[in-house]
Amino acid sequence: LLARATSIAPCAYAIKKLDKGEYVELWYFTNDGLDEVNRKETVDDDAMIMSTLADGSTAWVSAASTRNARAVINDENLPFEEFCQACPRMLTAMEEADWPEDRTRMMARFWRNIQVHKYRSMRNPVAQKALLAYQAEQRKRWHVAVKTSVGPYDLSLVNERVLEETRERVYWETRDKRDNARDYKVSFV
Numbered sequence: 001l002l003a004r005a006t007s008i009a010p011c012a013y014a015i016k017k018l019d020k021g022e023y024v025e026l027w028y029f030t031n032d033g034l035d036e037v038n039r040k041e042t043v044d045d046d047a048m049i050m051s052t053l054a055d056g057s058t059a060w061v062s063a064a065s066t067r068n069a070r071a072v073i074n075d076e077n078l079p080f081e082e083f084c085q086a087c088p089r090m091l092t093a094m095e096e097a098d099w100p101e102d103r104t105r106m107m108a109r110f111w112r113n114i115q116v117h118k119y120r121s122m123r124n125p126v127a128q129k130a131l132l133a134y135q136a137e138q139r140k141r142w143h144v145a146v147k148t149s150v151g152p153y154d155l156s157l158v159n160e161r162v163l164e165e166t167r168e169r170v171y172w173e174t175r176d177k178r179d180n181a182r183d184y185k186v187s188f189v
Contacts, residue, residue: 010037028090032071075132091104126170133166
């Protein structure tokens with residue numbers, strides 16, 4: 001009863017994805033994501049709206065299935081503080097969507113292990129970014145596996161080898177961005 005009294009209300013798109021057991025970006029459970037719901041409450045979720053499809057054709061779609069994709073921040077780009085705020089909210093939403101208890105507990109352990117990992121307390125921002133990238137990638141892979149013959153597996157243990165590979169990739173991506181920005185400035189001097 002207490003959980004229902006303090007429940008959060010993400011947008012209908014996120015709720016529908018959770019109800020289907022699909023991957024949902026944590027952004028929908030951040031303060032900004034929840035604020036977005038309040039800005040869009042004027043449109044009835046059951047209303048049909050005309051939408052342009054990827055091939056250029058148009059079709060009627062439910063208002064709930066549309067979202068402002070520009071506002072959504074991918075998990076790997078969330079500030080760590082927002083990641084920490086979103087996790088318990090999403091766990092509550094998973095429970096409200098009647099996810100199997102073992103899966104909800106596994107996600108809770110997974111996010112706890114990310115939040116207490118040694119990279120979290122490092123001063124190097126690449127280490128924290130690597131944790132967020134690892135979390136996003138592994139959670140997406142888990143959601144894909146759930147719908148295959150492989151089925152769900154225990155995501156809660158951090159694979160240190162994969163995390164180190166992720167950290168290396170994030171380091172080079174960060175360095176390339178910094179170098180490209182510097183080179184861009186130099187070319188206009």
